[in-house]
Amino acid sequence: xxxxxxxxxxxxxxxxxxxxxxxxxxxxxxxxxxxxxxxxxxxxxxxxxxxxxxxxxxxxxxxxxxxxxxxxxxxxxxxxxxxxxxxxxxxxxxxxxxxxxxxxxxxxxxxxxxxxxxxxxxxxxxxxxxxxxxxxxxxxxxxxxxxxxxxxxxxxxxxxxxxxxxxxxxxxxxxxxxxxxxxxxxxxxxxxxxxxxxxxxxx
Numbered sequence: 307x308x309x310x311x312x313x314x315x316x317x318x319x320x321x322x323x324x325x326x327x328x329x330x331x332x333x334x335x336x337x338x339x340x341x342x343x344x345x346x347x348x349x350x351x352x353x354x355x356x357x358x359x360x361x362x363x364x365x366x367x368x369x370x371x372x373x374x375x376x377x378x379x380x381x382x383x384x385x386x387x388x389x390x391x392x393x394x395x396x397x398x399x400x401x402x403x404x405x406x407x408x409x410x411x412x413x414x415x416x417x418x419x420x421x422x423x424x425x426x427x428x429x430x431x432x433x434x435x436x437x438x439x440x441x442x443x444x445x446x447x448x449x450x451x452x453x454x455x456x457x458x459x460x461x462x463x464x465x466x467x468x469x470x471x472x473x474x475x476x477x478x479x480x481x482x483x484x485x486x487x488x489x490x491x492x493x494x495x496x497x498x499x500x501x502x503x504x505x506x507x508x509x
Contacts, residue, residue: 321370321506322506323502323503323504324359324361324487324503325348325502325503327347327501328343328346330357332360333358333359333360334357335356335357336358336397337353337355337356337397338352338354339351339352339354339494340491341357341489341491346501347499348500348501348503349499350384350489350491350496350497350499351497352491352493353397353490353491353492353493353494353496354491354493355397355490355491356387356397356490356491357489358487358489359487359488359503360393360486363484364444364484364485364486364487364505365444365482365484365485366444366446366483366507367443367506367508368441368442368444368505369386369442369487369504369505370441370442370503370504370505371439371442371500371502372437372438372500373437373498373499373500373501374437374498374499374501375410375411375497376499382409382411382497382498383409383410383412383492383493383496384409384492384498385406385407385410385490386407386409386440386490387400387401387404387405387406387486387488387489388404388407388449388485388487389444389484389485390404390487390488391403391481391485397490400486400488401476402476402477403481404485404486405422405423405425405449405481406476406490407422407423407442407451407459408420408421408423409498415428416428416468418431419432419434419438419440419453419458420432420451420459421451421458422449422451422461423475424468424471424472425468425476425478426459428459429457429458429460430458431456432452432454432455432456432458433454434454435454437501438453438454439453440452440453443508444483447462447463448460448461449461449462464480489503
């Protein structure tokens with residue numbers, strides 16, 4: 307199954323880069339570890355922490371992430387956080403109050419790349435490349451995620467979700483229509499690289 311970032315909405319205007327390829331202007335880190343700029347690319351170091359975009363809440367938009375998880379065995383572990391309701395001061399509030407769009411190909415279908423971590427089951431397993439493109443469409447109460455053109459998640463607020471099974475899984479409940487976004491640095495053995503973070507507003 308393949309799809310554009312969202313079959314029901316189209317972008318308005320140009321892609322706006324949120325990461326300038328040079329430094330962390332507009333971004334702030336909370337929690338252990340860090341995300342650094344190395345050769346024009348963001349690199350996760352240690353954790354668990356969160357680098358979040360401070361300049362605006364994002365809703366009714368497509369967020370495009372180009373990333374690389376270098377461990378072919380799925381060792382790379384990170385996530386893209388969306389719908390964070392308020393500026394985070396520590397890394398667990400975004401887990402419990404926003405959604406983590408998972409980056410990790412080593413786990414089960416509820417915890418794999420492109421799902422809303424532990425909320426949604428993957429619709430498909432996309433082909434993985436060295437560099438991968440994830441597009442997250444946030445449209446009111448709908449969230450659509452594609453990875454390399456394959457739709458992995460299509461979720462609406464209020465749809466049934468599994469009960470929380472593990473302590474580290476997020477609290478259940480409705481998320482806001484718009485919110486801050488962030489990138490997770492998960493741990494010492496979970497290096498992931500990001501070379502693009504861009505947003506395109508929807509009509």
